[in-house]
Amino acid sequence: MAELTLSNIIDGITHSPKYAQIAPEVISRLAEQELPRHKKLSTAIKAARTKLHQAAGAYLDSSIIYAQITKELELIHDDDVESLKIWAYKTMRLHASTEERLSDLEDFYRLALGSILQPDSILDLACGFNPLSFPYQPGFPNATYLACDIVLPMLDLINAFLKKINNPGYAFACDLAVNIPDPSADLALLMKTIPLLDQLNRQIVPRLLNGLKTDVILASFPLKSLGGHDKGMLNTYRSRMAELTDNSRFEVEEFAFHNEIAFLLRRKGLR
Numbered sequence: 001m002a003e004l005t006l007s008n009i010i011d012g013i014t015h016s017p018k019y020a021q022i023a024p025e026v027i028s029r030l031a032e033q034e035l036p037r038h039k040k041l042s043t044a045i046k047a048a049r050t051k052l053h054q055a056a057g058a059y060l061d062s063s064i065i066y067a068q069i070t071k072e073l074e075l076i077h078d079d080d081v082e083s084l085k086i087w088a089y090k091t092m093r094l095h096a097s098t099e100e101r102l103s104d105l106e107d108f109y110r111l112a113l114g115s116i117l118q119p120d121s122i123l124d125l126a127c128g129f130n131p132l133s134f135p136y137q138p139g140f141p142n143a144t145y146l147a148c149d150i151v152l153p154m155l156d157l158i159n160a161f162l163k164k165i166n167n168p169g170y171a172f173a174c175d176l177a178v179n180i181p182d183p184s185a186d187l188a189l190l191m192k193t194i195p196l197l198d199q200l201n202r203q204i205v206p207r208l209l210n211g212l213k214t215d216v217i218l219a220s221f222p223l224k225s226l227g228g229h230d231k232g233m234l235n236t237y238r239s240r241m242a243e244l245t246d247n248s249r250f251e252v253e254e255f256a257f258h259n260e261i262a263f264l265l266r267r268k269g270l271r
């Protein structure tokens, strides 16, 4: 077996086509974390891959073929919003976390965002396939849609979608574990990602909420685990949101859905 070095860990992780799709800065961060923790290269690679699976791989359908989905998108006529919605709905099924929202999608954003002004810009953080729900969001089609995640072909697909609808926005790679995305926006979406970030370090989310250049954030939490079990998540996540927003610049409103609890955070004093 090769020597335990940073570059060998990175090569070992990206040897798997699945993990070669992850943003290089995330692979490097994990390799640097694992290097001092192991004596053998194989265990360092395995530990990093397990973390990538938990962060991203577990949500993605293993049969996903991006080229085919993109081709189907290209075949839709530019002003055929109905076909676009059907394509988006079908594609959202391929991301386990985005999929869980589909049963509530017609009402989800209408209810959770009903009290705010139509946004001119939206920043969707750790977006998964949620940008494809833009046709169901207030702000469609005129708001500039910005989105970030760590899965590169997913970001390419979202860029193809935004181009298809002539949206000036774009999708980009971000590592929320270490960076706060720079673009300002009328509305930021932080959907079902706080638990993942909390698992890495509980200081990440307070820093993010404080550092984002936006006055309105819709943040949500899952109400069942990927395995489908309710583990008292409602109370746990209500408490976490209270902890995150106590003495903060935000006032908070709660919305409960079948699989998800959402919190609308609005800067105090904002009309």
Ligand SMILES: C[S@@+](CC[C@H](N)C(=O)[O-])C[C@H]1O[C@@H](n2cnc3c(N)ncnc32)[C@H](O)[C@@H]1O
Binding pocket: 026, 055, 056, 059, 097, 098, 099, 125, 126, 127, 128, 129, 130, 148, 149, 150, 151, 174, 175, 176, 177, 190, 191, 192, 193, 196
């Ligand atoms: C639970 S899913 C939520 C997806 C989407 N927000 C939704 O609710 O439909 C978590 C998402 O976070 C992304 N992710 C994981 N680690 C990340 C990181 N460090 N920075 C940015 N995104 C990350 C994953 O690729 C995945 O798409």
